[in-house]
Amino acid sequence: xxxxxxxxxxxxxxxxxxxxxxxxxxxxxxxxxxxxxxxxxxxxxxxxxxxxxxxxxxxxxxxxxxxxxxxxxxxxxxxxxxxxxxxxxxxxxxxxxxxxxxxxxxxxxxxxxxxxxxxxxxxxxxxxxxxxxxxxxxxxxxxxxxxxxxxxxxxxxxxxxxxxxxxxxxxxxxxxxxxxxxxxxxxxxxxxxxxxxxxxxxxxxxxxxxxxxxxxxxxxxxxxxxxxxxxxxxxxxxxxxxxxxxxxxxxxxxxxxxxxxxxxxxxxxxxxxxxxxxxxxxxxxxxxxxxxxxxxxxxxxxxxxxxxxxxxxxxxxxxxxxxxxxxxxxxxxxxxxxxxxxxxxxxxxxxxxxxxxxxxxxxxxxxxxxxxxxxxxxxxxxxxxxxxxxxxxxxxxxxxxxxxxxxxxxxxxxxxxxxxxxxxxxxxxxxxxxxxxxxxxxxxxxxxxxxxxxxxxxxxxxxxxxxxxxxxxxxxxxxxxxxxxxxxxxxxxxxxxxxxxxxxxxxxxxxxxxxxxxxxxxxxxxxxxxxxxxxxxxxxxxxxxxxxxxxxxxxxxxxxxxxxxxxxxxxxxxxxxxxxxxxxxxxxxxxxxxxxxxxxxxxxxxxxxxxxxxxxxxxxxxxxxxxxxxxxxxxxxxxxxxxxxxxxxxxxxxxxxxxxxxxxxxxxxxxxxxx
Ligand code: IVH
Numbered sequence: 001x002x003x004x005x006x007x008x009x010x011x012x013x014x015x016x017x018x019x020x021x022x023x024x025x026x027x028x029x030x031x032x033x034x035x036x037x038x039x040x041x042x043x044x045x046x047x048x049x050x051x052x053x054x055x056x057x058x059x060x061x062x063x064x065x066x067x068x069x070x071x072x073x074x075x076x077x078x079x080x081x082x083x084x085x086x087x088x089x090x091x092x093x094x095x096x097x098x099x100x101x102x103x104x105x106x107x108x109x110x111x112x113x114x115x116x117x118x119x120x121x122x123x124x125x126x127x128x129x130x131x132x133x134x135x136x137x138x139x140x141x142x143x144x145x146x147x148x149x150x151x152x153x154x155x156x157x158x159x160x161x162x163x164x165x166x167x168x169x170x171x172x173x174x175x176x177x178x179x180x181x182x183x184x185x186x187x188x189x190x191x192x193x194x195x196x197x198x199x200x201x202x203x204x205x206x207x208x209x210x211x212x213x214x215x216x217x218x219x220x221x222x223x224x225x226x227x228x229x230x231x232x233x234x235x236x237x238x239x240x241x242x243x244x245x246x247x248x249x250x251x252x253x254x255x256x257x258x259x260x261x262x263x264x265x266x267x268x269x270x271x272x273x274x275x276x277x278x279x280x281x282x283x284x285x286x287x288x289x290x291x292x293x294x295x296x297x298x299x300x301x302x303x304x305x306x307x308x309x310x311x312x313x314x315x316x317x318x319x320x321x322x323x324x325x326x327x328x329x330x331x332x333x334x335x336x337x338x339x340x341x342x343x344x345x346x347x348x349x350x351x352x353x354x355x356x357x358x359x360x361x362x363x364x365x366x367x368x369x370x371x372x373x374x375x376x377x378x379x380x381x382x383x384x385x386x387x388x389x390x391x392x393x394x395x396x397x398x399x400x401x402x403x404x405x406x407x408x409x410x411x412x413x414x415x416x417x418x419x420x421x422x423x424x425x426x427x428x429x430x431x432x433x434x435x436x437x438x439x440x441x442x443x444x445x446x447x448x449x450x451x452x453x454x455x456x457x458x459x460x461x462x463x464x465x466x467x468x469x470x471x472x473x474x475x476x477x478x479x480x481x482x483x484x485x486x487x488x489x490x491x492x493x494x495x496x497x498x499x500x501x502x503x504x505x506x507x508x509x510x511x512x513x514x515x516x517x518x519x520x521x522x523x524x525x526x527x528x529x530x531x532x533x534x535x536x537x538x539x540x541x542x543x544x545x546x547x548x549x550x551x552x553x554x555x556x557x558x559x560x561x562x563x564x565x566x567x568x569x570x571x572x573x574x575x576x577x578x579x580x581x582x583x584x585x586x587x588x589x590x591x592x593x594x595x596x597x598x599x600x601x602x603x604x605x606x607x608x609x610x611x612x613x614x615x616x617x618x619x620x621x622x623x624x625x626x627x628x629x630x631x632x633x634x635x636x637x638x639x640x641x642x643x644x645x646x647x648x649x650x651x652x653x654x655x656x657x658x659x660x661x662x663x664x665x666x667x668x669x670x671x672x673x674x675x
Contacts, residue, residue: 009051014058017048021064022164029159029231030261061156062135062163069157069222076149076218079140083238085126085181086145087314088297088321094276097298100320101272104300107317108308114300117248118278119235119266121295121321124185125214128238129155131178134165141217145314154217157226158184162259172244174258179238182260186213187290190229199375205398207385208328209292231291234260240303247301268301283324287658295323328387330400331355333380336367336411340419342446343526344435348373348413350384350396357386362394369431370413377401379408438576444478445471447524451479455530455634456522457511458618461504469493479522480583482508515619516591519543523581525571527564530634535559536568543591547572547581602630605641608656611649615666624673636661644669 009017024041028034034041045064052059060066091097105112128148130138139155140148155161165174186194191209194216198205206212216228234255237243245251249268256262265282269275275298282296300306300318309317335351348367355362365386367373376398378384383404385397416423417435419442426433435443448467452459459482470476475489485508490501514522517537521530528536539557540546549572555565571577607625609618609632616624621644622632636643636655643649643656643663656663664672 008055009058011058014048014051017044017051018063021045021048022162025064025159026162026166026259030162030259064163066163067157067159067226069224069226070153075220076151078143079138079148079150081128081140081146081148081179081238083179084145085128085142085148085238086311086316088319089312089315090295091320091322094279097275097279097320097322098272100298104309104317107310108305111302111305111308112300114302114305116269116272116275117252117266117299117301118269118275118282119297119299120263120282120289120293121297121323122183122185122233122235122263123208123210123292123294124183125210125217126181127151127155127184127217127232128179128181129161131165131174131180133176134167134174136161136163149218151217153222154219154225155184157222158230158232160230160232160261164259166257166259168257171257172254174254175242177242178258180234180255180260181236181238182232182234184213184217184230184232185209185291186216186228186230188292189290194228204401205376207397207400208387232261233263235262235266235297246303248299248303248306249301279322284657286324288660292327293324294326295321297321327357328385328397329355329357330383331386333378333382333384333396333399335380336373336378338414338418340417340435340440340442340446342443342450342524344417344437344440344443346413346417346424346433346435348411350378352384352386355386357388357394360388362386362388365394365396367396370426370433371431373411373413377410379404379411381405381408441471448476448479448482450524451522452482452511453522456518457514458518459504459511460507461500462507466493466496466504478580478583480580480587483512483584483587483589512588512590514589514591516540516543516546519584519589519591520546523571523577525568527567532560532564534632534634543581543585547578598627600629602628604629606631606633606639608633608636608640608643608652609646610643610652611646613644613646613666615670621669628673642669 021041021044024034024036024044028041048063049065052063052065089100091100101112126142128140128142129136130140136156137152138150139152139161140150142148156163165178167173186209188209191206191212194212195206197203204215206215212228213230216225216230219225219228235252237245237251240251243251243254245254252262252266265285267278269278279296282293286293298320300309306316306318311317332353333350334353337349337351339347339349341347347369350365350367352363352365367376367378376396378396378399381404382399384399386394387397388394413433414424417437417440420435420437420440422435422437422440424433425436437443445464445467448462448471449464451457452462452467457479462482467476470485470493473493475485476482485505487498487501487505490496490504491498515537517530517533520536520543521528521533535557536546540549549569551565551569554560554568555562557565602625605625607622607630609621613621625632633640636652636659638659638661640656640659640661643652643661644666645653645656645663646666653663655661
């Protein structure tokens with residue numbers, strides 16, 4: 001029970017307390033500059049709640065206490081508006097954007113050669129919030145434009161939407177009646193948190209932040225909306241009448257001064273060229289934003305020109321939505337296949353009806369493991385949402401259960417390896433189901449392909465199809481067998497001419513001289529990627545020392561966790577693995593220790609090389625960096641200083657651009673090490 005306040009406050013006291021709370025609310029949710037601790041804010045809010053509970057005469061619908069959500073409504077009332085919420089015409093590329101502007105000029109003549117306001121097109125839910133005498137009286141969804149749903153109780157719970165407007169000292173005051181339009185949205189991080197919760201509770205999974213925002217806004221019980229972290233950006237008015245405003249840009253400024261959040265990425269731009277330039281900037285910024293946008297809205301800045309431009313059927317001529325490539329799409333699951341990796345992991349893979357997402361066509365997506373399928377409950381025959389979010393790898397968000405026809409059988413993980421038929425195992429506490437058969441042909445093949453790969457032993461010409469032939473013909477079983485191959489062995493294989501056979505033999509021989517990091521990585525130990533291999537190589541001076549290291553030795557290495565240490569030791573203790581390593585050494589594989597740094601020019605800088613270099617071998621380039629005290633990493637992260645991109649650079653380059661890591665070409669790299 002809250003303690004009863006000692007004295008009954010005056011109306012002015014209550015009013016002052018409300019103002020203070022609102023001020024903090026505004027600083028927190030709109031300006032993003034709080035000046036008090038959360039606890040302090042909570043205390044004020046609790047005090048106000050106590051007062052309103054004790055003296056009902058002080059209750060008011062625009063009190064900050066109402067943001068916790070009122071009791072559930074029966075359904076949503078219909079709101080009919082005088083100024084319909086319009087749609088916007090889409091432009092899919094620059095030509096369509098330019099065509100839009102041509103039509104504008106045709107409609108209004110020279111006046112169409114005017115300036116623009118460009119705003120991110122928020123991927124959320126459009127709402128209108130109506131104020132009378134500065135107080136929020138109604139919030140509604142777009143509906144069909146004219147008739148929307150009354151979601152006032154829910155809108156009140158959104159902290160970024162002012163319950164009372166600010167009347168600024170300078171500039172225009174808000175008019176007596178004001179209807180503001182904008183987008184209710186949810187951040188990507190909040191979306192992920194909510195979906196996680198929904199999944200755990202066995203509740204509906206949302207496909208994307210927009211659906212989550214819409215679902216949260218349309219809750220019959222406003223108390224549910226209140227705990228959903230909805231946000232808001234204002235971008236328009238139902239009518240400019242009575243405001244004294246003359247441009248879109250001034251309107252955005254006025255909205256800010258009245259207490260609304262306005263997207264800070266909005267720009268006033270003078271020419272179509274500037275619009276194009278900003279579109280390009282925004283497309284690149286897009287992946288880094290904490291919320292989703294699906295395009296850029298371009299609006300004619302001048303209100304008179306807007307009015308003159310008029311309407312096409314359902315959309316005004318003064319605005320255009322220039323879209324980005326969509327990041328998500330709906331498609332059908334044609335089947336779920338189980339693949340076996342080189343470590344024996346059984347991975348379910350969904351075969352999808354091909355669909356374009358984020359500019360590429362995808363026809364399959366990993367479902368990771370049995371738990372993941374169970375959690376998402378994806379079934380063969382389902383319609384699903386697929387998305388390409390921050391990452392390049394597409395993922396299945398979840399099934400669209402409304403579209404599930406009849407009852408589809410649940411997917412069951414096979415109990416035996418689909419390749420060799422060995423009984424599959426799933427260890428206590430592990431998500432992965434594995435084929436324990438070390439001699440399973442896919443594992444044998446997978447280990448060889450990995451061993452020969454570019455980041456490992458880098459044996460050019462030894463790709464999957466040659467490995468297949470070598471394994472099926474019985475010539476090779478372990479990586480050590482590669483070093484016993486003769487030209488004669490190879491030319492007896494299909495489609496292998498003497499010249500290319502010799503090239504492969506040469507590449508195998510060349511690979512004998514390698515680095516410890518490459519060799520350790522090539523062994524294909526579970527969870528030992530390039531980075532971990534580098535860490536290990538810095539610690540040991542020979543492969544023998546690495547093989548003999550105890551679990552304690554390993555876990556004391558800075559940068560290695562106890563779990564990896566245990567896994568490594570488990571691997572190095574297996575007789576077959578010890579034999580593999582000693583066979584490799586016997587076959588002549590030797591490691592050169594990494595070059596010692598001779599200067600510290602590049603100290604503290606981490607380089608990632610990608611693509612084909614033309615002026616160096618990759619080893620030589622890496623050695624140049626190390627000589628100067630720099631570090632080499634195998635994959636791009638936010639800790640990468642430079643990505644050096646050669647020809648045909650692929651996903652690493654993409655990742656670098658996404659993370660905003662500096663990308664330089666080979667020439668720039670050369671200049672860097674010469675200077
Ligand atoms: S202006 C006639 N500005 O896009 C112009 N719409 O209209 C009316 N949207 O669902 C809308 N961000 O909610 C405008 N900065 C922005 C926007 C925006 C997102 C949404 C809007 C509507 C859709 C198409």
